[in-house]
Amino acid sequence: MATDTTHADARSGTSPRGRKPKRPFLHRPAVVAMVFLLPFLVLYVVFRVYAVGYAVVLSFQEIQGIGSSEWTGLDNYQRVLTDRTGFTALRNTMLYTIGTLLVLIPVPFVLAAILRSRWVARQSMFRSILFLPVLTSLVVVGVVFSLLLSTNGLLNGFLGLFGVPAQAWLETRHLAIPAMIIMATWRWTGINIIYFTTGLSNIPNELYESAAVDGAGPIRQFWHLSVPLSKPIILFVTVLTIFGGFQLFVEPLVLWGSGGGPGQGGLSAVVHLYRTAFTSFDLGYASAIGVVLAAIIMVFSLIMLKAFGFFAKDR
Amino acid sequence: MTVAQRKPLISSGTSHRPTVKKIAMTSVVAVIAIAFLIPFYWLLVSSLREPQRIFADAGQFFPSSLTLQNFRTVFNETPVVSWFANSVILTVGSTVGSLVVVTMAAYALAQIRFPFRNTIFVSILASQMLPFHLLLIPLFLLMIQLNLIDTHLGVIVPMLAHPFGLFYMRQYMLGLPQAVFDAARVDGASDYRIFFRIVLPMVKPALATLAIIFALEQWNDLLWPLIVMRSEGNYPLSVGMTTLVGLYRPRWDLVIAVAVIAVVPIMLMFVLLRKQFINGLGQFGTGTK
Numbered sequence: 001m002a003t004d005t006t007h008a009d010a011r012s013g014t015s016p017r018g019r020k021p022k023r024p025f026l027h028r029p030a031v032v033a034m035v036f037l038l039p040f041l042v043l044y045v046v047f048r049v050y051a052v053g054y055a056v057v058l059s060f061q062e063i064q065g066i067g068s069s070e071w072t073g074l075d076n077y078q079r080v081l082t083d084r085t086g087f088t089a090l091r092n093t094m095l096y097t098i099g100t101l102l103v104l105i106p107v108p109f110v111l112a113a114i115l116r117s118r119w120v121a122r123q124s125m126f127r128s129i130l131f132l133p134v135l136t137s138l139v140v141v142g143v144v145f146s147l148l149l150s151t152n153g154l155l156n157g158f159l160g161l162f163g164v165p166a167q168a169w170l171e172t173r174h175l176a177i178p179a180m181i182i183m184a185t186w187r188w189t190g191i192n193i194i195y196f197t198t199g200l201s202n203i204p205n206e207l208y209e210s211a212a213v214d215g216a217g218p219i220r221q222f223w224h225l226s227v228p229l230s231k232p233i234i235l236f237v238t239v240l241t242i243f244g245g246f247q248l249f250v251e252p253l254v255l256w257g258s259g260g261g262p263g264q265g266g267l268s269a270v271v272h273l274y275r276t277a278f279t280s281f282d283l284g285y286a287s288a289i290g291v292v293l294a295a296i297i298m299v300f301s302l303i304m305l306k307a308f309g310f311f312a313k314d315r
Numbered sequence: 316m317t318v319a320q321r322k323p324l325i326s327s328g329t330s331h332r333p334t335v336k337k338i339a340m341t342s343v344v345a346v347i348a349i350a351f352l353i354p355f356y357w358l359l360v361s362s363l364r365e366p367q368r369i370f371a372d373a374g375q376f377f378p379s380s381l382t383l384q385n386f387r388t389v390f391n392e393t394p395v396v397s398w399f400a401n402s403v404i405l406t407v408g409s410t411v412g413s414l415v416v417v418t419m420a421a422y423a424l425a426q427i428r429f430p431f432r433n434t435i436f437v438s439i440l441a442s443q444m445l446p447f448h449l450l451l452i453p454l455f456l457l458m459i460q461l462n463l464i465d466t467h468l469g470v471i472v473p474m475l476a477h478p479f480g481l482f483y484m485r486q487y488m489l490g491l492p493q494a495v496f497d498a499a500r501v502d503g504a505s506d507y508r509i510f511f512r513i514v515l516p517m518v519k520p521a522l523a524t525l526a527i528i529f530a531l532e533q534w535n536d537l538l539w540p541l542i543v544m545r546s547e548g549n550y551p552l553s554v555g556m557t558t559l560v561g562l563y564r565p566r567w568d569l570v571i572a573v574a575v576i577a578v579v580p581i582m583l584m585f586v587l588l589r590k591q592f593i594n595g596l597g598q599f600g601t602g603t604k
Contacts, residue, residue: 032506033429040420041435043476047454048442051473054453111347119340129348131593132355135581137535139553140574143560144354146567147361153373154357186354194597247446250537257561270448277452278542287452294449301444 058287069284076288086289088264089272090296092177096268097245097300099181100188104241105234107185108192112200113226115193117218127197131190138187142254145183146170155182170255173265180251180266188244192237199233200226235308239301246297249274269293355578362386362575366568389572393555394548399576401467401544402534402551409471410529414522416475421484422510426496436485443478447538455542465545474539480525483598487521488514524595527588531596534581552577 025031059076061069080086111130115123133141148154149169156166169179203225211221249270252261258275260267273293277286361369363381366388372378389395423429424436454473463469491514499509537553544550550558552573559570585592 027505029427030429033423033427033432036419036423036427036506036510037435039416040439040476040481043416043472044439044442044478047457047473047476048445048450051450051453051457052442052445054456055449058452058456111344114340114344117340119334119337120344121337121341126344126348128589128593130351132582132585133351134596135531135585135592136578137537137553139535139537139556140358140578141354143556143570143574144358146560147357147369147373147571148354150370150373152370154353154376157374186351190351191596194593198597243444243446247448249448253537254557254560273448273451274538277455283452283456290449290452294446297446298444 055287055290058284059291060288061284063281063283072284076285077292079285080288080292083289085260085264085267086269086272089260089267089269090293092265092267093246093248093269095177096180096184096248097242099177100184100245101238101241103181103185104188104192105237108189108237109196109227109230109234111189112193112196113222116197116200127190127193130193133187133189134191136187138250139254141183141187142251145179145186145251146255149179149182171262173261173263176252176256176261176266179255180248183251188241195233195237196230199230203229231308235305235310238304238308242300242304243297246270246293246300358571358574358578362571369567369571385568385572386575389569389576393559393569393573394550395552395555395573395576397548398550398552398555398573401549402553402577404467405470405540405551406530406533408467409474409533410526412471412475413477413480413529414525417477417480417484417525418515418518418522419510420481421488422506422514424481425485425488426509426514427506439476439478440482443482451538451542454539458543464543465549466543467549469543470540470551474533477529480529483525484518484521487518491517523591524598527584527591527595531581534577 026035058069060071060073062072062075063069114120115127120126136144150156151166151168151171153169155169156164160166167175169175207225207229208221211225216224247270248268252266252268252271253274255261256266258271258279260271260275269289270293273286273289276282276289360378361373362385363383364372364378365380365382365384368379424432450473458464458469458473461469463472495513495517496509499513504512535553537557540551541554541557544554547555547558556570556573556577559566559573
């Protein structure tokens with residue numbers, strides 16, 4: 001690497017950082033740091049810190065048109081507690097999150113393990129194929145699955161081979177969430193396989209070798225080595241899945257607009273917020289929904305971290 | 316952190332001929348892989364069906380006839396060329412902007428000692444845990460006040476300070492050999508000189524990884540451009556598609572053609588940069604936006 005030794009005045013700079021008192025203003029460490037940090041910091045303070053504060057402030061107000069607002073105390077939060085549509089949206093979102101957790105942790109984990117075992121040829125090709133859906137936008141996912149899940153669509157055709165009667169996946173209230181879990185399975189399995197593969201490849205080979213010497217077969221090696229030693233990465237993927245699940249928005253919006261689908265069975269919490277804010281223009285109340293939802297996400301993530309003993313270690 | 320190819324089970328080393336087990340397992344995986352490819356095939360094949368056959372034949376694996384009619388219609392009836400251009404502008408703008416902002420900040424946080432350095436870093440990182448929906452309404456009102464509604468800047472600027480991008484770049488810079496920096500400082504090089512002459516060339520791999528992630532995120536994003544962009548000519552592809560689905564009578568012939576147009580560039584990029592895509596995204600918590 002070119003270190004530019006043209007003015008090799010090595011004696012003059014005895015210590016690498018900021019101990020010389022007479023530096024020009026723009027070269028003082030704190031000033032240099034600010035110059036480099038400033039663009040990010042300004043954007044961060046305005047569009048993150050200030051915006052969050054603003055969201056909390058708005059949640060205590062009623063907004064009538066842009067620019068005129070009135071303090072209403074806890075009224076918006078009281079409304080959240082009696083918002084039946086809101087509860088439907090929250091229940092749907094939780095069901096979706098739990099459903100995606102039940103599928104998107106075990107399935108990619110097992111696939112990751114299989115995909116690096118000696119029984120599978122062309123491993124990286126298969127990993128790439130399963131990864132492809134990760135690249136598609138959620139809008140496209142919604143569009144494609146509108147076709148695949150239509151009443152005379154491919155999924156019903158496939159299930160028909162096993163004698164399962166055709167389902168109106170996108171027009172039945174209690175099938176809206178399962179339909180979106182099917183979509184999530186296609187969309188996210190590939191990336192979770194990559195996470196788990198990384199985790200699994202960090203387990204020392206010697207452990208498997210000594211387990212094999214002790215007579216443990218592949219299944220036992222999987223349960224007693226791969227699973228417990230992947231705990232950190234499973235925790236990581238779990239938190240990501242919870243975080244993503246609660247933010248469900250694009251798929252229901254594409255499938256059903258902001259109406260929430262059949263009997264509001266596909267109404268997610270963020271769609272409810274979006275509708276309240278940008279269809280009804282009830283910005284204060286929508287902000288309260290946002291704050292409550294953020295709190296719920298935080299609590300769920302913390303519960304998960306606690307359940308995995310994340311706080312037991314000093315990290 | 317690469318996707319290692321190491322086998323977890325001891326390779327027997329006796330025979331290299333495929334065993335029954337290997338053939339069976341590979342077949343199972345192949346069936347799953349084919350199932351994962353079907354939606355792509357379905358998108359493509361549906362885009363080539365006649366408009367009235369798209370849902371009528373939604374269960375037909377092989378189309379009775381193929382036509383480019385939908386693509387002709389989409390070019391005639393929608394500003395899809397503008398949508399594509401807008402997607403490109405937003406993607407390039409936000410990727411380049413984020414890279415500049417993130418790399419500069421990462422240098423300060425990795426290489427310079429100054430008061431509250433760790434406090435600043437940790438609080439920025441913690442903001443990655445903020446769900447985006449919480450920022451939606453305040454950012455919308457801010458965009459109105461800043462007169463950035465319905466502008467490309469309005470979509471790009473609020474998203475530039477990418478916390479995880481900063482984290483990634485800082486970690487990368489901390490991994491660079493410290494001796495190089497010390498030597499440069501002994502030689503009297505200023506931080507500005509070090510940044511442009513030494514750091515930038517050395518962090519190229521990290522810039523490439525982040526570029527892929529930022530670009531993919533922006534190309535596929537819906538929620539924020541949906542709120543900022545108001546006039547049809549300013550939509551990116553994702554918003555254009557969503558409005559076509561949201562019509563009173565959804566125009567699926569157009570939607571599917573636009574969807575193909577939106578997916579093809581990414582797939583081409585993936586074919587060219589497969590390793591970078593998989594390794595890059597594998598190091599990131601994607602989809603949290």
